[in-house]
Amino acid sequence: MWSMILKDRPEPLELRILKLLDARTALEEKEKKYLHNKAKGYEGEKMFDLLTGKLEPPSYLLHDLLLESNNSKFQIDTLMIRQDPIHLFEVKNYEGDFNYENGRFYSLAIKKEIKNPLLQLERCESLLRQLLQSLGYHMTIEAYVIFINPKFHLYQSPMNKPIIYPNQLPDFMCKLNRKSSTLNGLHKSLAEQLVSMHQTESPYEKYSKYSIDMLKKGIICAVCHSFDVSSFDRHVQCQVCGHCEGLDSAVLRAVGEIKLLYPNVKITTNLVFEWCESIDSKKTIRRVLKQNLICNGKTKGLFYE
Ligand SMILES: [Zn+2]
CATH class of the missing domain: 3.40.91 (Restriction Endonuclease)
Structure with a gap:
């Protein structure tokens, strides 16, 4: 053994x-x-x-x-x-x-x-x-x-x-x-x-001063964390290290970041659209969220989990 x-x-x-x-x-x-x-x-x-x-x-x-x-x-x-x-x-x-x-x-x-x-x-x-x-x-x-x-x-x-x-x-x-x-x-x-x-301590209180509107928006490269990322037919590519990622995966990664930083915030199309500054179509964001997450709420207050 x-x-x-x-x-x-x-x-x-x-x-x-x-x-x-x-x-x-x-x-x-x-x-x-x-x-x-x-x-x-x-x-x-x-x-x-x-x-x-x-x-x-x-x-x-x-x-x-x-x-x-x-x-x-x-x-x-x-x-x-x-x-x-x-x-x-x-x-x-x-x-x-x-x-x-x-x-x-x-x-x-x-x-x-x-x-x-x-x-x-x-x-x-x-x-x-x-x-x-x-x-x-x-x-x-x-x-x-x-x-x-x-x-x-x-x-x-x-x-x-x-x-x-x-x-x-x-x-x-x-x-x-x-x-x-x-x-x-x-x-x-x-x-x-x-x-x-085993106990867990929540670190959220400690960093609550960093509100969502204070953070720099945009997709960051999964490898080198650069903001210099551009999107083209269903992909995003880092202009610094060349790393290429599927668009859906990049958007979902962004959703993961928001959820990790702000676990109580509702994931809406608008919020993710603002967060992923480098993707210029709200329709794309809506599609990715719809296909990968569970949609909740009424037509006007849709959010995803
Ligand atoms: Zn990179």
């Missing part, structure tokens, strides 16, 4: 929203930075998933869990439930040179102290242990910070800390692969219980 993914890692909703907003409006500087870090973090987590997914001893893999214990929320990048111990991984995709001094982490690039991933890990592990105990599970937890980026370097790196550096990762994964593990009902029920306790 191989590892089983009980909870996958879809691209976080907030990241998807931020990417769309970034293409269509000027984000604040701190939001831009946040988007960059979030995208980078997600990329690193996916890289680590490739490694854990290859492990042979049976285990349940839970990705990106948001849990609550003692009124404190905590987020787990990867939890590997297998025969004692359970493994908790905090994945960091930091790139470049960092320094460790007096228990603190500094980025040499920005010459600033950064969040200490060891403290983050400690907090997470402690809250998870309390949660497991309250649920009646008494398994040991082994927790690690994984620095996944091969371009990461930590000067004065501390000894005896639960850190796995990029160059140690292959050996570490081999070691995990050699440990035998037998799963029983207890492991399964714990895994399922944790998945059922």
Whole structure:
């Protein structure tokens, strides 16, 4: 038996929203930075998933869990439930040179102290242990910070800390692969219980200041996100990268963007027509919506779902 993914890692909703907003409006500087870090973090987590997914001893893999214990929320990048111990991984995709001094982490690039991933890990592990105990599970937890980026370097790196550096990762994964593990009902029920306790946070409030009329309209290229897209017989073509897409697919993609950014807005022909500035026929938009979505409402207030 191989590892089983009980909870996958879809691209976080907030990241998807931020990417769309970034293409269509000027984000604040701190939001831009946040988007960059979030995208980078997600990329690193996916890289680590490739490694854990290859492990042979049976285990349940839970990705990106948001849990609550003692009124404190905590987020787990990867939890590997297998025969004692359970493994908790905090994945960091930091790139470049960092320094460790007096228990603190500094980025040499920005010459600033950064969040200490060891403290983050400690907090997470402690809250998870309390949660497991309250649920009646008494398994040991082994927790690690994984620095996944091969371009990461930590000067004065501390000894005896639960850190796995990029160059140690292959050996570490081999070691995990050699440990035998037998799963029983207890492991399964714990895994399922944790998945059922996973919480979601809505990011919409945070970005509600970006109203629909503030965003730049037009179809964006599916590949390079350029607005320089022109339409011709049932196709749209990007003038920057040359990517060609069916017209219907481009319109439906635009509908998907509106729905993602404004889940409560009614999809009408006029709205989609305005959004897809580069398509100059309202009739075309109406046809695509009619053929692909469910039409609701009366003649005058038609909307699509
Ligand atoms: Zn393009």
